[in-house]
Amino acid sequence: MSGFAAVLRKDLRLELRSGESTLALLALSMLVLVVLVFALGAARVRSVDAAAGALWVAMVFAGMLGANRALLAERDNGAIRGLLLSPLDPSTLYAAKLCAAFIFMAVAEVGAVILMVLFFNLDFDASMARLAPILVLGAIGFSALATLLSAITGRTRGGDMLLPILVVPIFVPALIAGVKASAAALSGAPFESMGDWLKIMIAFDVLFVTAGYLLFEHVVGGD
Amino acid sequence: MNNPTIRNWLGFSTLALMLVSLFMVFDYVxxxxxxxxxxxxxxxxxxxAWVAFASFGLVAIAGIFYLWLGDQLWDDLGYAAAETGMVFCTLVIVTGSIWAKPIWGTWWTWDSRLTMTFILWLMYGGYLMLRASADDTPQVARFGAVIGIVAAMDVPIVIVSVRMWRTIHPAVLVTKQGTHGLEDPRMVWTLLVSLTAFTLLxxxxxxxxxxxxxxxxxxxxxxxxxxxATAVASDPK
Incomplete structure (x- = not known):
């Protein structure tokens, strides 16, 4: 547990001092939302469905950028080798990296939600609170998947391009559920109507956090 | 597995059964x-569709065995299954499109089974792109195994989510009434023969x-x- 805390603290301190990841994630989320407002046209901009979709597009792209950066700092100076040589279990390393990625993504999401409300002419009301659990579940699933796969793509040629190609198809079920549940939350539908979508997201999160925890050692180990 | 005689017999019986199945489809049924x-x-x-899904299942099983036993054989099997599965999965989508144009009036629609097949196609396309972009080292073999396992784990959730999303695909083999939709026994026979022929292929x-x-x-x-050996032989010490 102390190893977990040490790695997580290191990542958070690095981020607090430089702010690189969070700023880049926020900037990218904003740009994606701006592009989508232009792409969808002013007429569709009042629609809740369009807003929910735009939010998730921003989230996926920002998350991808965050995941690409997650292990970059470790690779630059061969620090990953040091981490693996330490008595730290690779699974613990994965858990710490997953937490860090989740926190960066959550910060970017808060920014993206505020921008979405402004750009898509929605209101800051109770629906924001209903959106929160959906976004948290989405961010956990995405970070779990992307942290595992970025450890793979980071060590192949053209890895930055491969990451979205691998992550997006696997993330599809959580994406479908997330967009549907978010649209329901924003339109003020009763909480029960989102229940099945939330179940899918929870199943996705449990599955991929477990998979990452068990498989990470095969991805980073052995070299 | 490497026996050329078995391989040739398999090839010839595939050819024969394929001809029978063609005859049945175009003349008998x-x-x-x-x-x-x-x-x-x-x-x-x-x-x-059956062989495409079987291939992707095999990719995951081979991946598990590779990570467990570390024998290169399993990686070769998984890689071969992914490539073969990709060919058949592409053909599933193509044949489905050809059917859908006259019946549904469109080449493509975001029905649940179509979406699921397309997502599978994308996943294993990613797998093959990863394999193509790297040399065949044990490291890349492990990457392939991990992606094969993760993708297969995803399939049940994909099925549930796209089914909740929308569906119009005809349910032929198991209809909503719990029976199958092939009313003529000749249809059943033709399907069985072509299933065997494609499995052999x-x-x-x-x-x-x-x-x-x-x-x-x-x-x-x-x-x-x-x-x-060369390095050892040329070493003066």
Whole structure:
């Protein structure tokens, strides 16, 4: 547990001092939302469905950028080798990296939600609170998947391009559920109507956090 | 698995059964009363889908065994299955589109089964792109195994989510009433023969590709040994 805390603290301190990841994630989320407002046209901009979709597009792209950066700092100076040589279990390393990625993504999401409300002419009301659990579940699933796969793509040629190609198809079920549940939350539908979508997201999160925890050692180990 | 005699027999029996299945589809089986001749593609579409999904299952099983045992054989099997599965999965989508144009009036629609097949196609496309962008090291073999396992784990959730999303695909084999929709026994026979024919074709393709990959792994291993021997022989000490 102390190893977990040490790695997580290191990542958070690095981020607090430089702010690189969070700023880049926020900037990218904003740009994606701006592009989508232009792409969808002013007429569709009042629609809740369009807003929910735009939010998730921003989230996926920002998350991808965050995941690409997650292990970059470790690779630059061969620090990953040091981490693996330490008595730290690779699974613990994965858990710490997953937490860090989740926190960066959550910060970017808060920014993206505020921008979405402004750009898509929605209101800051109770629906924001209903959106929160959906976004948290989405961010956990995405970070779990992307942290595992970025450890793979980071060590192949053209890895930055491969990451979205691998992550997006696997993330599809959580994406479908997330967009549907978010649209329901924003339109003020009763909480029960989102229940099945939330179940899918929870199943996705449990599955991929477990998979990452068990498989990470095969991805980073052995070299 | 590497026996050329078995391989040739498999090839010839595939050819023979494929001809029988063609005859049955175009001459023996009565076409569907409502859909007419377009329905005949069903006898190719369903066997193709079966072997495509079987391949992707095999990728995951081979991945588990590779991570467990670390034998290169499992990686070669998984890689061969992914490539073969990709070919058949592409054909599933193509035959489905050809059928959908006259029946649904569109080449493509975001129905649940179509979406699921397309997502599978994308996942294994990613797998093959990863393999293509890297050399065949044990590291990349482990990456392939991990992606194969993760993708297969995702399939049940994909199925549930796209089904909740929307569906219009005809349920032929198990209808909503719990029976199958093939009213004529000749239809059942034709489907069974073409299922067997395509399964043999798949096994044959898989075997050919697997043998090639085994040979390649063995050559890489030999090249390593030769390099080692040369280095030892030229060492003055």
């Amino acid at each position: 009565p076409p569907d009363a409502e859909m007419g001749i377009a329905q005949l593609i069903f006898y190719f579409h369903v066997p193709l 798949w096994a044959w393709f898989l075997m050919l590709r697997f043998t090639q990959l085994r040979t390649r792994s063995r050559m890489a291993w030999l090249a390593g040994r030769i390099a080692l």
